[in-house]
Amino acid sequence: MDMKKFIAVIGGGQCSKEEARQAKEVGRQLAKRGAILVCGGLGGIMEAACKGASSEGGITVGVLPGDDRQSANPYVQIPIVTNMGYARNVAVVKSAQAVIAIGGSYGTLSEISHALQSGIPVIGLNTWSLSRNGREDKSIIPAQSATDAVDKALDLAAA
Amino acid sequence: MDMKKFIAVIGGGQCSKEEARQAKEVGRQLAKRGAILVCGGLGGIMEAACKGASSEGGITVGVLPGDDRQSANPYVQIPIVTNMGYARNVAVVKSAQAVIAIGGSYGTLSEISHALQSGIPVIGLNTWSLSRNGREDKSIIPAQSATDAVDKALDLAAA
Amino acid sequence: MDMKKFIAVIGGGQCSKEEARQAKEVGRQLAKRGAILVCGGLGGIMEAACKGASSEGGITVGVLPGDDRQSANPYVQIPIVTNMGYARNVAVVKSAQAVIAIGGSYGTLSEISHALQSGIPVIGLNTWSLSRNGREDKSIIPAQSATDAVDKALDLAAA
Amino acid sequence: MDMKKFIAVIGGGQCSKEEARQAKEVGRQLAKRGAILVCGGLGGIMEAACKGASSEGGITVGVLPGDDRQSANPYVQIPIVTNMGYARNVAVVKSAQAVIAIGGSYGTLSEISHALQSGIPVIGLNTWSLSRNGREDKSIIPAQSATDAVDKALDLAAA
Numbered sequence A, B, C, D: 001m002d003m004k005k006f007i008a009v010i011g012g013g014q015c016s017k018e019e020a021r022q023a024k025e026v027g028r029q030l031a032k033r034g035a036i037l038v039c040g041g042l043g044g045i046m047e048a049a050c051k052g053a054s055s056e057g058g059i060t061v062g063v064l065p066g067d068d069r070q071s072a073n074p075y076v077q078i079p080i081v082t083n084m085g086y087a088r089n090v091a092v093v094k095s096a097q098a099v100i101a102i103g104g105s106y107g108t109l110s111e112i113s114h115a116l117q118s119g120i121p122v123i124g125l126n127t128w129s130l131s132r133n134g135r136e137d138k139s140i141i142p143a144q145s146a147t148d149a150v151d152k153a154l155d156l157a158a159a
Helices: A017-032 A045-055 A085-094 A106-117 A146-156 B017-032 B045-055 B085-094 B106-117 B146-156 C017-032 C045-055 C085-094 C106-117 C146-156 D017-032 D045-055 D085-094 D106-117 D146-156
Strands: A006-011 A036-039 A060-064 A078-081 A098-102 A122-125 A128-132 A135-137 A140-142 B006-011 B036-039 B060-064 B078-081 B098-102 B122-125 B128-132 B135-137 B140-142 C006-011 C036-039 C060-064 C078-081 C098-102 C122-125 C128-132 C135-137 C140-142 D006-011 D036-039 D060-064 D078-081 D098-102 D122-125 D128-132 D135-137
Touching (some): A006 A017, A017 A036, A017 A045, A017 A146, A060 A085, A060 B078, A078 B060, A078 B085, A098 A106, A098 A146, A106 A128, A122 A146, B006 B017, B006 B085, B017 B036, B017 B098, B017 B146, B036 B045, B045 B060, B085 C085, B098 B106, B098 B146, B106 C106, B122 B146, B128 B140, C006 C017, C006 C045, C006 C085, C006 C106, C006 C146, C017 C098, C060 C085, C060 D078, C078 D060, C085 C106, C098 C106, C098 C146, C106 C122, C106 C128, C128 C140, D006 D085, D006 D106, D006 D146, D017 D045, D017 D098, D017 D146, D036 D045, D045 D060, D060 D085, D085 D106, D098 D106, D106 D122, D106 D128
Parallel strands (some): A036 A060, A098 A122, A122 A140, B006 B036, B060 B078, B098 B122, C060 C078, C098 C122, C122 C140, D006 D098, D098 D122
Antiparallel strands (some): A128 A135, B128 B135, B128 C128, D128 D135
16 A cells, blocks of 8 residues: 555644734645644644645544543644653654644653653654754754654655 | 544454455445544554545554554544553543444454453454353344444444 | 662552452562562542552552642652553553552553563452453462462562 | 652653653752653653652652553552553543653653643753743743752742
8 A cells, every 4th residue: 555644733722813824824835745643632732733634635644642532632633642742742743754843842742752762753843852962963853834844854864 | 622432443454355345335324424543553453444534534543562653554634642551442442432443353352352342342344242151141232244233333333 | 779669559549448458468578578668648548558568668669640739648758740640650660570459440451551561570459351252361470368469479579 | 548749751752861861860869859750651761750750769660651560660669551642641641740751852841831720839850941932931941950950949849
């Protein structure tokens, strides 16, 4: 089967309007270019990205922390109910071939970390930056726009 | 969004030809009737069910125990990479509104147990039967055929 | 380090007085014979077993499903906070070299299944019995008493 | 039961000699002051911390990612076998009331993130520093020495 590319979009369950606009545009472009969107299934960035992808007929997967498919945002088509709390963050990123991080708090940072630990490329839009023992860590690839983030994610997604 | 029904098909990673035939027929009928197939993503019953669903253009989700999407059988369209080993059995059944068990060994029994614990209906085709402290437990609903199993699963799947 | 034997005691979060009496006696004898008790950390059988072990100065480990160490019963000395719900059932049994099941419902059955799947011996006291496709499965080793269960568990615990 | 304090020590599975020296001293002082050491159970920082704690008769808990208690370092007294891969990082930090991070790579960063997400204090020794969207995040509390780290961890550990 010719497998589509899976791209995770991660970020806060709550976010600014500008972040939501970016996430929606990322979702929209991923769908237009045939990628499947993976996310944590909840609100904020996750919902905005799923809304964008849905507007272009894209497929959206939400890997939920809780016990109830009803907790998924209304644009999730494939809800995965883990009931594993934040341990599901590992599955969100491991199910993707590249990750786009938009803003986000410590949950997002844990997903960035799990992705980098697994060798999955992370593209960042106004998100965390890291220094390890005083030296800058440049593993998060900065993007200038939603389009730039999607370009980079699809380029870097392992075949 | 008008959510489709999610039905899990569980059973051994290795199985008899007759079991594979039943699983394929279950997958085929689930797809024909618009349900999304969830499974553990590997071989045996899981592969046969996905093959059947794919033959009718259905959507197949594989919640994988390992770290590699390549471990999914070739008919899985949406591989979820958990790297959580058999803890993923919980997510397989919780992501479904009803479960069809075909044959199976202890892994299947753990999925049956997790489903019953969560109040998710389990339909059985030549699978485990249970007694608790000497009294028969009739929670696994027996089916006489693939068609009967699919009928019962779709009837019982919570809206 | 000369590692002590780890024995899991599993069973319902609610139980009868007679089951609690058995669990307490199992815990007591495990402690007297130098084993470390692993359990799910909550009430019922788990609490009774921990109480018994504590009464003999034994070590008790509770692998909790929730997010709060306060949910442990008062006799758990080492609470492991997983926040992974019933996925923690896997860790309860895998952390043990043998499992003693007393009564129990579907959660207990999932633990029995995960143990058998992992090749960890399961000793049963008035608990589930299994048939696979009409044929009795005798993998659960029956015990006649708390003492008999502890004898068998310690004999079978892999070095 | 008068519960002891649980402190997690996190860091790389491989580390420098200086980091190992610090981790051993942290473990030693935690044990001397009556705390129970929680870690990921493997080598590097985890082994050094456990070795230090053991030298003072302290209790050491190792929450292992794999399927085999033999993968624990020789100073782990209570191995918890999760077989959940890096999802176990969540359980490592949630089982502690404060976390001491020494050096470390992306796995350690994921543990720092999960701790901060859960409101568990993180004390850092030559470890990651964070900026969120260009603004420094000061949630990781810097320590100047092993003694300072243990002082701060025990002060901050919730009762």
